[in-house]
Amino acid sequence: MTEEETRRKQQARFERLAQVVVEPLHRYLLRRAGADMAEDVLSETMLVLWRRIDDVPGPGTGSDPDPEPNADPDPSPDEVLPWCYGVARGCLANARRADGRRLRLVERLIRTQQRPPTGVxxxxxxxxxxxxxxxxxxxxxxxxxxxxxxxxxxxxxxxxxxxxxxxxxxxxxxxxxxxxxxxxxxxxxxxxxxxxxxx
CATH class of the missing domain: 1.10.10.10 (Winged helix-like DNA-binding domain superfamily/Winged helix DNA-binding domain)
Incomplete structure (x- = not known):
């Protein structure tokens, strides 16, 4: 397989992965951080997933025992989400360590977001x-x-x-x-x- 074919295969796998994980990762981050930080950390998480696309579990990895050349398998959420949550968790921890003052603000925002809306x-x-x-x-x-x-x-x-x-x-x-x-x-x-x- 040429370098270009490998790159196309990785890009196709990343796009299928993104369709499965972006929304759950966004919800995961919104429950732990303010909206601005969640957006930033989601972007960083997706960048890490792109860089480490061959490490993401599931079909199409380098460790896949018998990949079909023309297969276009969709990743299983149960298979990939725990690994992706782990990446998101690490990215969030890095973001919080980088800015202690921002962490205190995020904690205040989390407490505010946890208040139930009117009528609930x-x-x-x-x-x-x-x-x-x-x-x-x-x-x-x-x-x-x-x-x-x-x-x-x-x-x-x-x-x-x-x-x-x-x-x-x-x-x-x-x-x-x-x-x-x-x-x-x-x-x-x-x-x-x-x-x-x-x-």
Whole structure:
């Protein structure tokens, strides 16, 4: 395969990847940063994905055992999103380290964005309970509840083991339940025992 063919294949793969991951990554970043920073970090994340397109899991990678020359496979979100969330998480951490004053502003913006709009149920107790968790516990809960990732996928994003994620998630949910005054917390859209299993 010539260099130009390789480049075309990489560009086609990147374009298919972007169609799958841009919106989830944008939502992920908006939940953790102000709109301006989210846009900047999303651009940086996509640049990293372009530079590392051969490292992104799924069909079309250099490690793909038997790629079909004319195949045009769409990446599976379950396969690529955890890896991409990990890249976005790293880009966001870099952006925050680069500007401490901006971080304080972003945290104020996050608190503002978490207030429910007029006419919507007040979730201030839940946001207060989330705010009382440690940074990593809060991140694990948000990845589980907002991004709907399984513990093994959260492990890929955070660099922890699946078992450590499951334990941390279980304990964080118990803390939240206690702070919210519930003896047995039910989480919409999730099974009661989810988070205790590493799968």
């Amino acid at each position: 149920s007040d979730h201030s107790d839940l946001h207060a309970a989330l705010g009382a968790l440690g940074v990593l516990d809060r991140e694990v809960v948000q990845l589980w509840a907002w991004e709907e990732l399984a513990p093994r996928q959260i492990a890929e994003v955070t660099g922890m083991t699946s078992n450590a994620v499951s334990i941390r998630l279980h304990r964080a949910k118990k803390k939240l339940a206690a702070q919210l005054g519930r003896k047995d917390a039910e989480w919409p859209g999730h099974k009661r025992d989810e988070g205790r299993s590493s799968q």
